[in-house]
Amino acid sequence: MTTLDSRPVVTEVKDNYLTFTRGLLSWIFTLDHKRIGVMYLFAVLGSFFVGGVMALLVRTKLLFPGKVEWMTADEYNKAFTLHGAIMVFLVIIPSIPAALGNFVLPIMLGAKDVAFPRMNLFSFYLWVVGAACAVYSLMAGGFDTGWTFYTPYSTQYGAGGTIPVLVGVFILGFSSIFTGVNFIVTIHKLRPPGMTWFRMPLFLWALYATALIQILATPVLGITVALLVIERAFNIGIFDPSMGGDPVLFQHFFWFYSHPAVYIMILPGMGIISELIAVHSHRHIFGYRFIAFSSVAIAIFSFLVWGHHMFTSGQSPLMNVLFSAITFSVAIPSAVKVFNWLATLYKGSIAFNTPMLYALSFMFLFTIGGLTGIPLAVLSTDIHLHDTYFVVAHFHYVMMGSALIAMIGGLHHWWPKMFGVMYNEFWGKIACGLVFVGFNMTFFTQFMLGSQGMPRRYYMYQPEFQIYHHISTGGSYIMALGFLITAIYLIHSLFAGKKAPANPWGGASLEWQCTSPPPHDNFATTPRVGDCYDFSAVRWDEKQQGYVIDTEAHLAAASSGKGH
Amino acid sequence: MIPTLLSQATNDPALGAGLPVTPKTFWLPEGASTIAPEIDWIFNFINYINYFFFVLVIGIMFVFMWKYRQRGREVYARGPNHHTMLELGWTIIPTIIVVFIFFIGFKGFIIAKTVPDNAYQIDVTAAKWYWKFKYPNGAISDDLYVPAGRPVKLVMRSEDVLHSFYIRDFRVKQDVVPGRYTSLWFQADNPTEGEDFHHIFCTEFCGTGHSEMNRKVFVLPETEFDNWVVEQGRWLDKVSDEDLWWKAGPQLYRACASCHTLDGSVGTGPSWGNYDGNGNVWERTKAGSTHKIDGGKNLGDIIGPGKEYETPEGYLRESILNPGKHLVDPYGNVMPTFKGQLSDRGIQALIDMMKNLDKFNKDGTVKPDAIPNAGGAAGAAK
Numbered sequence: 001m002t003t004l005d006s007r008p009v010v011t012e013v014k015d016n017y018l019t020f021t022r023g024l025l026s027w028i029f030t031l032d033h034k035r036i037g038v039m040y041l042f043a044v045l046g047s048f049f050v051g052g053v054m055a056l057l058v059r060t061k062l063l064f065p066g067k068v069e070w071m072t073a074d075e076y077n078k079a080f081t082l083h084g085a086i087m088v089f090l091v092i093i094p095s096i097p098a099a100l101g102n103f104v105l106p107i108m109l110g111a112k113d114v115a116f117p118r119m120n121l122f123s124f125y126l127w128v129v130g131a132a133c134a135v136y137s138l139m140a141g142g143f144d145t146g147w148t149f150y151t152p153y154s155t156q157y158g159a160g161g162t163i164p165v166l167v168g169v170f171i172l173g174f175s176s177i178f179t180g181v182n183f184i185v186t187i188h189k190l191r192p193p194g195m196t197w198f199r200m201p202l203f204l205w206a207l208y209a210t211a212l213i214q215i216l217a218t219p220v221l222g223i224t225v226a227l228l229v230i231e232r233a234f235n236i237g238i239f240d241p242s243m244g245g246d247p248v249l250f251q252h253f254f255w256f257y258s259h260p261a262v263y264i265m266i267l268p269g270m271g272i273i274s275e276l277i278a279v280h281s282h283r284h285i286f287g288y289r290f291i292a293f294s295s296v297a298i299a300i301f302s303f304l305v306w307g308h309h310m311f312t313s314g315q316s317p318l319m320n321v322l323f324s325a326i327t328f329s330v331a332i333p334s335a336v337k338v339f340n341w342l343a344t345l346y347k348g349s350i351a352f353n354t355p356m357l358y359a360l361s362f363m364f365l366f367t368i369g370g371l372t373g374i375p376l377a378v379l380s381t382d383i384h385l386h387d388t389y390f391v392v393a394h395f396h397y398v399m400m401g402s403a404l405i406a407m408i409g410g411l412h413h414w415w416p417k418m419f420g421v422m423y424n425e426f427w428g429k430i431a432c433g434l435v436f437v438g439f440n441m442t443f444f445t446q447f448m449l450g451s452q453g454m455p456r457r458y459y460m461y462q463p464e465f466q467i468y469h470h471i472s473t474g475g476s477y478i479m480a481l482g483f484l485i486t487a488i489y490l491i492h493s494l495f496a497g498k499k500a501p502a503n504p505w506g507g508a509s510l511e512w513q514c515t516s517p518p519p520h521d522n523f524a525t526t527p528r529v530g531d532c533y534d535f536s537a538v539r540w541d542e543k544q545q546g547y548v549i550d551t552e553a554h555l556a557a558a559s560s561g562k563g564h
Numbered sequence: 565m566i567p568t569l570l571s572q573a574t575n576d577p578a579l580g581a582g583l584p585v586t587p588k589t590f591w592l593p594e595g596a597s598t599i600a601p602e603i604d605w606i607f608n609f610i611n612y613i614n615y616f617f618f619v620l621v622i623g624i625m626f627v628f629m630w631k632y633r634q635r636g637r638e639v640y641a642r643g644p645n646h647h648t649m650l651e652l653g654w655t656i657i658p659t660i661i662v663v664f665i666f667f668i669g670f671k672g673f674i675i676a677k678t679v680p681d682n683a684y685q686i687d688v689t690a691a692k693w694y695w696k697f698k699y700p701n702g703a704i705s706d707d708l709y710v711p712a713g714r715p716v717k718l719v720m721r722s723e724d725v726l727h728s729f730y731i732r733d734f735r736v737k738q739d740v741v742p743g744r745y746t747s748l749w750f751q752a753d754n755p756t757e758g759e760d761f762h763h764i765f766c767t768e769f770c771g772t773g774h775s776e777m778n779r780k781v782f783v784l785p786e787t788e789f790d791n792w793v794v795e796q797g798r799w800l801d802k803v804s805d806e807d808l809w810w811k812a813g814p815q816l817y818r819a820c821a822s823c824h825t826l827d828g829s830v831g832t833g834p835s836w837g838n839y840d841g842n843g844n845v846w847e848r849t850k851a852g853s854t855h856k857i858d859g860g861k862n863l864g865d866i867i868g869p870g871k872e873y874e875t876p877e878g879y880l881r882e883s884i885l886n887p888g889k890h891l892v893d894p895y896g897n898v899m900p901t902f903k904g905q906l907s908d909r910g911i912q913a914l915i916d917m918m919k920n921l922d923k924f925n926k927d928g929t930v931k932p933d934a935i936p937n938a939g940g941a942a943g944a945a946k
Contacts, residue, residue, distance in 0.1 A: 241743020380672025453732025
């Protein structure tokens with residue numbers, strides 16, 4: 001740096017959002033969507049670790065059918081409640097939209113940031129406050145109501161930390177709403193010239209549908225937990241029958257949010273899978289419009305099916321019949337997506353990179369998760385299966401085997417873009433395999449446990465179920481090992497990873513057309529967009545060890561009318 | 565398969581009578597009720613559909629994975645972008661399938677929900693963390709006993725939080741909700757042999773003892789059941805005279821508890837505790853008592869030698885069997901009569917309890933140190 005002309009070096013430094021400014025304050029007060037996304041990412045992964053440890057404690061207890069010295073029934077109840085609440089409210093709901101979506105969405109749009117950067121930062125700090133409430137609730141006696149907070153147990157008996165955690169959930173709801181509002185406005189207002197709605201990457205369609213649910217359903221959760229706090233703190237009868245309330249009303253309120261929330265969790269995952277399968281197959285996505293519309297259809301239907309959580313609750317049989325019928329309508333768009341992904345593989349050029357292995361795992365696990373939803377939607381069989389391990393297995397296949405696996409796949413897909421480094425592919429594949437095998441051992445056995453009649457949330461159980469629990473717990477250890485390896489090679493890559501090219505996988509959407517990591521402003525000028533699933537102008541470049549896009553050819557192909 | 569479904573799709577218990585217990589399979593536990601075969605048939609039918617689609621989707625996925633694996637990084641793949649007929653096809657065909665599945669599930673549900681008119685009713689009370697069963701003749705039990713070959717209807721209520729009543733071998737489940745009655749029915753045709761039983765599980769999380777809220781169902785041959793329920797109905801006779809006040813009293817008091825408190829606090833009816841300065845119900849029921857009844861009269865004026873009631877016991881007995889005759893101020897005539905429901909021995913047990921009221925907690929349970937021969941006797945308190 002002795003020469004005066006240090007300009008290229010300065011540009012190089014300025015050109016990277018991680019090095020654009022330095023110091024802790026530059027992160028704390030950042031308005032950069034990428035940095036906020038990264039902060040969300042590590043916060044979510046930290047929570048995932050805590051929730052995972054809780055799960056392992058629960059699984060370890062279940063090795064034994066009777067009482068164990070080191071964990072009482074009350075401690076067990078708190079452990080599974082904490083596991084569920086953390087995984088739902090702190091991990092899965094924010095994971096894809098707020099962490100990966102925050103990072104990728106504006107870049108995919110060729111924008112410099114989201115529409116409301118300050119609101120975006122505020123959303124993150126609301127998440128932090130919400131998480132702090134959950135931590136405080138542990139010191140105030142913990143909570144043992146299950147993540148569903150059913151009344152009157154939660155208002156009359158639940159452990160001392162119930163109110164703090166409800167306040168936390170209330171605040172986390174606003175965090176989620178702010179992200180949703182931000183994404184909707186960003187997608188409406190900041191699309192670059194040439195990117196029509198049907199030129200958007202499918203991940204954005206999924207995030208858009210998710211955001212709709214976030215802003216329409218989450219307020220109901222806020223109101224519900226607020227009523228719960230009012231009843232518990234001030235003895236005002238809303239849900240408690242001894243004060244003129246109705247506990248089933250709580251269930252209606254709760255599931256009116258929490259069923260759509262299931263799609264807040266899975267829709268972004270489906271969006272990621274659409275990206276992963278197309279990019280790693282180097283092949284145009286099949287049936288773009290069907291996939292896009294199915295996201296919106298799922299978002300709409302998701303509001304009409306909450307009653308299927310309540311087939312045994314005492315709601316009227318007529319309601320049960322209606323909710324069962326409508327529930328099947330959600331199955332169709334989900335099935336359509338799977339068939340379209342399958343058709344995308346057809347005549348593709350499939351590269352088995354780690355992200356793609358996660359995408360294929362997703363298809364395997366989501367197919368099981370979706371199909372096992374059928375006996376739960378069918379009235380007469382649900383009566384037998386409701387509140388057994390069958391339900392536990394089903395929603396883990398969808399929430400973890402699908403939503404979380406998609407998130408981890410997306411993380412591997414965009415990791416080189418986020419941090420400018422490549423991770424170790426060998427260990428990535430090993431870890432993916434361990435997670436896949438461990439997951440199926442853990443949760444497939446739980447289908448059998450459930451259909452054989454073992455109720456969920458049981459501290460002790462009949463000895464006849466022990467063999468299933470042994471396999472399940474063994475699987476959970478294998479899964480934990482897989483995640484441990486993942487954490488090690490990802491952290492290792494941050495310090496010693498090979499430098500990532502701009503486009504390691506051969507993607508054609510805009511985020512692969514800026515450097516890795518992206519510059520502070522993402523793009524110097526607003527980029528022009530072609531068809532983000534047209535890979536005909538993408539070529540492997542040996543020198544860069546990455547793919548390059550011939551932009552002119554790419555745009556020409558799009559304007560020549562090929563495409564969807 | 566459809567004819568099988570229709571032949572089983574009936575709520576006529578006569579047609580279901582004598583169905584054998586279906587053995588445990590890979591997926592399902594043994595089926596011991598008349599609706600179990602119907603439910604199991606639907607479950608297995610859906611499973612076969614699921615196997616088919618799973619093998620189809622994942623099979624195709626693996627074939628494509630192998631056939632279209634990347635060969636060299638240069639390869640750019642060209643395939644169809646969309647195919648409207650194909651896509652409509654895989655939207656419409658699954659729709660038809662799920663409509664059909666909904667229909668058979670709906671049918672099974674209606675059968676499971678339609679209670680036969682001649683069902684034998686048993687009242688169920690759920691509380692943290694036990695079940696109580698009460699039979700039409702007043703008999704009560706901790707485990708459930710049902711007659712074989714006869715439809716049984718359970719009418720259930722909860723004393724505290726949500727519970728859920730589940731007999732897996734019968735494929736029935738119903739939440740038990742505080743503040744409302746819920747019900748379910750089943751018919752088990754095959755008596756359980758000897759020590760055998762079917763599990764009752766609580767399937768709605770209810771706190772510390774949730775996983776221990778398990779009881780047993782015994783299915784008895786019909787005549788054996790009739791004998792059992794008569795015998796069980798005589799539980800009061802089996803309590804010795806001296807134990808009546810703490811063994812039978814609290815049990816019977818549960819029917820009084822919703823109106824009469826024990827600690828003097830205001831309820832629908834006068835408290836058994838001290839609420840007007842005249843002492844508890846036994847202390848204020850005596851000759852010379854200034855406890856006000858019938859709009860300003862003294863209770864003492866009607867009790868005593870030569871008065872309307874020779875003894876306080878006589879007044880208390882009248883108050884249970886004929887509650888409207890004398891009313892404690894300022895209460896109205898709202899208490900139902902217990903004539904025909906309480907035997908003389910039951911009334912004696914309640915009066916004995918009143919006499920020993922200081923030995924009870926305010927929730928109606930006896931204080932442990934007040935139990936005669938406390939060692940070992942506590943366990944027998946039910």
